[in-house]
Amino acid sequence: MLELITDTETEPTVNKTETQEYFVNMGPQHPSTHGVLRLLLTLDGEIVKKVEPHIGFIHRSIEKMCEKDSYQQIVHLTDRMDYLSCHINNEAVCLTVENGLQLEIPERVKVIRTIISELTRLASHQLWWGVMGMDLGAITSFLYGFRDRELITDIFEETCGARLTMNYNIPGGLMFDIHPNFQKRTKDFLKYFKEKLPEYDELLTGNIIFTERTKGIGILSHEDAISFGVTGPSGRASGFACDIRKKIPYSAYDRVEFKEIIYTEGDSFARYKVRIDEMWQSMYIIEQLIDNIPEGEIKAKTKAVIKLPPGEYYQRVETARGDLGVFIISDNKKSPYRVKFRSPGFSNLSALNTMSQGFKIADLVAIMSTLDLVIPDIDR
Amino acid sequence: MNFSIYDFTGFVNSIHSWLNENFSSPIGDIIGMAIIGICFLTFLALLGLTLVYAERKICALFQQRLGPMRVGFWGTAQTLADIIKLIFKESLITKNSDKFLFNLAAFVVMISPVMAMAAIPFAKGLHVLDFDIGIFFITAVSSIGVTGILLAGWSSNNKYSLIGAMRSGAQIVSYELSVLLSLLTIIILTGSLQLSEIIESQRNGWWIFKGNIPAIIAFVIFIVSSTAESNRGPFDIAEAESELTAGFHTEYSGIKFAFFFLAEYVNLFIIAAVGATVFFGGWMPLHIGNIEFFNNAMDLIPPVFWFFGKVFALIFLMMWFKWTFPRLRIDQMLTLEWKYLLPINLANILLMSLVSLNGWYF
Numbered sequence: 214m215l216e217l218i219t220d221t222e223t224e225p226t227v228n229k230t231e232t233q234e235y236f237v238n239m240g241p242q243h244p245s246t247h248g249v250l251r252l253l254l255t256l257d258g259e260i261v262k263k264v265e266p267h268i269g270f271i272h273r274s275i276e277k278m279c280e281k282d283s284y285q286q287i288v289h290l291t292d293r294m295d296y297l298s299c300h301i302n303n304e305a306v307c308l309t310v311e312n313g314l315q316l317e318i319p320e321r322v323k324v325i326r327t328i329i330s331e332l333t334r335l336a337s338h339q340l341w342w343g344v345m346g347m348d349l350g351a352i353t354s355f356l357y358g359f360r361d362r363e364l365i366t367d368i369f370e371e372t373c374g375a376r377l378t379m380n381y382n383i384p385g386g387l388m389f390d391i392h393p394n395f396q397k398r399t400k401d402f403l404k405y406f407k408e409k410l411p412e413y414d415e416l417l418t419g420n421i422i423f424t425e426r427t428k429g430i431g432i433l434s435h436e437d438a439i440s441f442g443v444t445g446p447s448g449r450a451s452g453f454a455c456d457i458r459k460k461i462p463y464s465a466y467d468r469v470e471f472k473e474i475i476y477t478e479g480d481s482f483a484r485y486k487v488r489i490d491e492m493w494q495s496m497y498i499i500e501q502l503i504d505n506i507p508e509g510e511i512k513a514k515t516k517a518v519i520k521l522p523p524g525e526y527y528q529r530v531e532t533a534r535g536d537l538g539v540f541i542i543s544d545n546k547k548s549p550y551r552v553k554f555r556s557p558g559f560s561n562l563s564a565l566n567t568m569s570q571g572f573k574i575a576d577l578v579a580i581m582s583t584l585d586l587v588i589p590d591i592d593r
Numbered sequence: 594m595n596f597s598i599y600d601f602t603g604f605v606n607s608i609h610s611w612l613n614e615n616f617s618s619p620i621g622d623i624i625g626m627a628i629i630g631i632c633f634l635t636f637l638a639l640l641g642l643t644l645v646y647a648e649r650k651i652c653a654l655f656q657q658r659l660g661p662m663r664v665g666f667w668g669t670a671q672t673l674a675d676i677i678k679l680i681f682k683e684s685l686i687t688k689n690s691d692k693f694l695f696n697l698a699a700f701v702v703m704i705s706p707v708m709a710m711a712a713i714p715f716a717k718g719l720h721v722l723d724f725d726i727g728i729f730f731i732t733a734v735s736s737i738g739v740t741g742i743l744l745a746g747w748s749s750n751n752k753y754s755l756i757g758a759m760r761s762g763a764q765i766v767s768y769e770l771s772v773l774l775s776l777l778t779i780i781i782l783t784g785s786l787q788l789s790e791i792i793e794s795q796r797n798g799w800w801i802f803k804g805n806i807p808a809i810i811a812f813v814i815f816i817v818s819s820t821a822e823s824n825r826g827p828f829d830i831a832e833a834e835s836e837l838t839a840g841f842h843t844e845y846s847g848i849k850f851a852f853f854f855l856a857e858y859v860n861l862f863i864i865a866a867v868g869a870t871v872f873f874g875g876w877m878p879l880h881i882g883n884i885e886f887f888n889n890a891m892d893l894i895p896p897v898f899w900f901f902g903k904v905f906a907l908i909f910l911m912m913w914f915k916w917t918f919p920r921l922r923i924d925q926m927l928t929l930e931w932k933y934l935l936p937i938n939l940a941n942i943l944l945m946s947l948v949s950l951n952g953w954y955f
Binding site (some may be wrong): 235237243245346347348350351352353356357360362375393416417420422423425426518573574575576 | 652654655658714752753756760826827830833834835836837838839882916917918919920921922923925
């Protein structure tokens with residue numbers, strides 16, 4: 214039977230106390246893998262010896278599909294990768310194409326894109342916070358997270374009609390102008406959420422069971438974070454300063470003030486704290502921009518059929534999960550020759566085995582949750 | 594028929610004597626048992642429906658939702674509809690499971706709370722078995738339940754179930770110690786294991802108020818460890834839906850799943866009932882010393898309402914922390930029991946003995 218469920222490399226080893234290691238298939242249908250991820254666990258009782266992620270269950274060959282689509286169409290595929298930072302994904306492709314065309318993007322577009330990116334990040338972190346609590350058994354936090362996220366998706370709905378996969382960006386600018394209510398509603402939301410975010414701390418952060426479950430668990434060292442390419446909040450919790458918004462500012466990030474949250478502990482609690490603190494920083498960024506949206510055009514003039522000059526283009530953005538890279542090779546046709554996405558989830562998942570060895574099954578769930586995996590982002 | 598809602602003794606005795614007069618000795622007893630059995634089955638079914646509905650509404654309250662609202666007035670018929678669904682659902686059995694043990698487990702899990710129910714005093718005179726070892730009997734039969742969980746985990750032929758069952762075995766066996774020791778702390782004061790005498794000893798005040806500091810410590814330990822013993826959150830590591838999908842009852846469906854589900858709620862009721870009886874005077878109304886006026890006013894509320902009021906207050910407390918706290922990990926859970934609760938408990942018993950010897954209680 215064993216051959217059927219495991220790969221050839223992983224033979225169970227018998228240790229000295231005559232207990233036997235065994236395999237458990239976690240996923241592809243499992244409540245805490247957050248999608249169709251299959252983890253092959255080698256367990257010694259409750260202790261995790263090895264984690265092998267098996268991916269590809271939701272592979273839709275987005276990169277290959279991009280090779281036959283026009284540049285405007287590619288944008289619409291990307292929000293199906295990391296659906297929780299859809300706006301930021303779209304922005305990444307648009308920025309790459311705009312760089313290739315060397316377009317002058319109106320200031321208004323840059324500011325609106327930044328505001329909505331930060332709102333997306335907030336919504337993503339809210340959902341993550343809810344799910345994090347649920348993975349640790351506190352189901353109430355799940356509904357609290359969704360309650361607050363609902364207000365952001367309402368703003369999105371009013372702005373562009375969609376709540377999740379937004380498609381608000383197009384190469385050259387934005388699809389529509391913002392709704393007249395946008396500024397007011399966003400400010401209302403910020404006021405509301407500033408009161409609610411301390412509630413998050415009351416419910417989970419200060420809870421003794423929660424801190425016991427996360428402190429000192431799933432430690433990812435600074436060196437490992439860099440060598441696995443773990444970016445985003447998970448990387449920054451290990452002291453790896455990898456915020457693209459600071460390092461290579463794009464859109465309007467060069468004109469706003471914000472702190473790059475860095476913790477050095479590298480454990481689950483640090484990863485949790487990074488995201489909570491990032492929510493405060495995101496609100497701070499939006500506050501600086503929301504009253505200063507410059508007047509002007511909402512898109513730069515582009516041709517109906519975009520053809521990038523031959524060459525290679527690369528653009529990095531900071532999604533809610535980390536460093537998303539878009540690499541386009543163009544051969545002067547209406548669709549790209551090759552597109553490659555460097556998705557943050559894939560690299561973050563690769564560190565899971567190192568992080569969870571020696572910890573318990575319950576810790577593995579907590580570690581996976583703090584990595585904030587979105588499976589369609591890993592499989593693409 | 595001298596029926597009184599304040600004292601069921603006469604009512605129960607009159608049924609008993611009527612049975613004895615009209616039937617010969619064994620048949621009368623058997624009919625008596627059958628009546629009790631039917632009463633309990635009805636009570637269990639109603640209890641299950643009420644508690645499941647209560648849990649849904651209470652957790653909805655904590656989560657800023659409404660809970661079930663569609664079936665019946667305010668969703669009251671929702672649990673009934675669920676039970677009907679579970680009864681008519683196909684009962685699946687996994688291919689290589691041990692079918693005999695698989696089927697047996699669901700019943701074993703149900704047996705222990707039903708047996709424990711027999712020893713619980715619901716009101717004055719409304720008491721099936723008034724053993725002189727009442728507390729001992731309840732704790733003894735409630736530990737049968739773990740056998741059912743272990744059987745379910747082993748026979749399901751599922752690794753998740755097995756991990757859940759092993760966890761639950763370690764957990765229940767450990768926490769039983771604390772439950773019994775915390776109850777023993779109060780037994781020192783009452784001097785009897787008989788539940789009716791424990792209640793009678795609280796005629797001038799409940800033990801939680803009379804028993805000084807050790808009684809309060811004992812109550813906190815009791816509520817923590819009995820929650821753990823009944824596999825409820827934050828100690829629901831045996832089910833741990835985010836880790837083990839559903840733990841020991843992953844493979845159960847239909848009515849057998851309903852048995853596990855019902856057993857959880859009946860266990861919850863029994864824990865709350867034992868807690869209410871030992872610490873809060875069971876059906877005994879709130880009395881303060883010898884203040885006649887106050888005591889007489891409290892006596893106007895029938896004992897059965899006092900009992901169910903206290904029980905549901907304790908159930909609400911346990912639901913409250915289930916829906917607030919995250920789940921513990923298995924090793925933290927055993928650490929909590931063996932390194933903290935058990936030593937505190939033993940010291941507390943010593944303290945209570947001192948209190949009892951010196952008469953420092955009220």
